[in-house]
Amino acid sequence: MKEIAVLGAGNGGQTLSADLALRGNNVRLYEHPSFAEKLELIRTQGGIHLKGAIEGLGKLNLVSSEMNEVLKGAEVVYVVVPSFAQMPIMKEALPFLEDGMKIIFIPGNFGSLEVLKHMEEKGIKKDIILAETDTLPYACRAEAPGEVHVWGLKTGMSVGALPAKRTEELLAHIQPVFPIPLRSAENVLEIAFSNLNMIVHCAAVLLNIGRIESTNGDFRFYTDGITPSVGRLEELIDAERVRVGKAYGLDLVPAVEWIKSAYPLEGDSIYKLLSGNPVYAQHGPDAPKTVKHRYIREDVPNLLVPLISFARAAGVQTPLTDSLVTLLSAINDEDYIELGRNLSRLGVECKSSSEISEMIS
Numbered sequence: 001m002k003e004i005a006v007l008g009a010g011n012g013g014q015t016l017s018a019d020l021a022l023r024g025n026n027v028r029l030y031e032h033p034s035f036a037e038k039l040e041l042i043r044t045q046g047g048i049h050l051k052g053a054i055e056g057l058g059k060l061n062l063v064s065s066e067m068n069e070v071l072k073g074a075e076v077v078y079v080v081v082p083s084f085a086q087m088p089i090m091k092e093a094l095p096f097l098e099d100g101m102k103i104i105f106i107p108g109n110f111g112s113l114e115v116l117k118h119m120e121e122k123g124i125k126k127d128i129i130l131a132e133t134d135t136l137p138y139a140c141r142a143e144a145p146g147e148v149h150v151w152g153l154k155t156g157m158s159v160g161a162l163p164a165k166r167t168e169e170l171l172a173h174i175q176p177v178f179p180i181p182l183r184s185a186e187n188v189l190e191i192a193f194s195n196l197n198m199i200v201h202c203a204a205v206l207l208n209i210g211r212i213e214s215t216n217g218d219f220r221f222y223t224d225g226i227t228p229s230v231g232r233l234e235e236l237i238d239a240e241r242v243r244v245g246k247a248y249g250l251d252l253v254p255a256v257e258w259i260k261s262a263y264p265l266e267g268d269s270i271y272k273l274l275s276g277n278p279v280y281a282q283h284g285p286d287a288p289k290t291v292k293h294r295y296i297r298e299d300v301p302n303l304l305v306p307l308i309s310f311a312r313a314a315g316v317q318t319p320l321t322d323s324l325v326t327l328l329s330a331i332n333d334e335d336y337i338e339l340g341r342n343l344s345r346l347g348v349e350c351k352s353s354s355e356i357s358e359m360i361s
Helices: 011-022 037-045 067-071 083-096 111-122 164-177 188-193 202-207 209-215 228-247 255-262 270-275 299-314 319-332 353-360
Strands: 003-007 026-030 047-052 056-059 062-064 076-079 102-105 129-133 138-144 147-153 157-162 182-184
Touching: 003 011, 003 067, 011 026, 011 047, 011 056, 011 138, 011 147, 026 067, 037 047, 037 062, 062 067, 067 083, 076 083, 083 111, 083 299, 102 111, 102 164, 111 129, 111 157, 129 164, 129 188, 157 164, 157 188, 164 182, 188 228, 188 299, 188 353, 202 209, 202 228, 202 299, 202 319, 228 255, 228 270, 228 299, 228 319, 255 270, 299 319, 299 353
Parallel strands: 003 026, 003 076, 026 062, 047 147, 076 102, 102 129, 157 182
Antiparallel strands: 047 056, 129 157, 138 147
């Protein structure tokens, strides 16, 4: 049994909270006061109902918008919010952090680096492990506050600590009660570079723009939107991602292999693996309704921008990824390079690739 705090009551946060509670842990759930209304039903029913791949009512010890209440005495803190919400929620959390806490961003998307920079600027010197995972453990959707349909669980995922030398210590603490097997990553760069949302979301939205806007998203994003040509472009962008990893001493798993390791699927292409994945194929239309969807406004600035920024620092060319960012920036009239997690925001703008690798080891 662990004392666990989950920050964020969206799809992933509700599912993780309930699942960990069903596994016998003491779990507290936090949501920002701006969204506190969703907590009322959860509080009234005493927890969160899961259905589908996981069944049951996960009874929570506390549901609150008071950060100090949720964090007090927590051994493990899971931050399960979109990338753009990581810093706002962590700025609230920083005054209440305690020595010995393990803070895991699910998924990380370079969030640990930005939080570390902010902690150093504020002079916060707690004995805390920051860590990231490469994905959520679930495919899920909250149908209402306190009601989540879990379509499936991944067969495993990766985690890396900052600094990397503390990853095994972290795993020993969280694996016994975590829902799925965890793999040790080389470092947080490997984790962030391994989030395949940047591969499977961004190009597919760009190449399905006409369909998204003409149907208001009335199609199955993975099943119908990932065609052979879309999948081929995604594989070429994925090859650029793998080359960037090599420049930092990382052997990143190609997307095709990663998908096959995460789901019990067979196939030799992104198209075959995603378009035929039953986890996504059986719940009807799920495509974005607009090009300003989080698949773009989260994944481009927080995944693709740091990817090409680290590529430039290492002298690696990424022409297809660069073009994707340029086109989506133009379409949405937003400068994602300037707004995103560039090297300055991550506190490594003056470092070489070898210096960055040393810093996070």
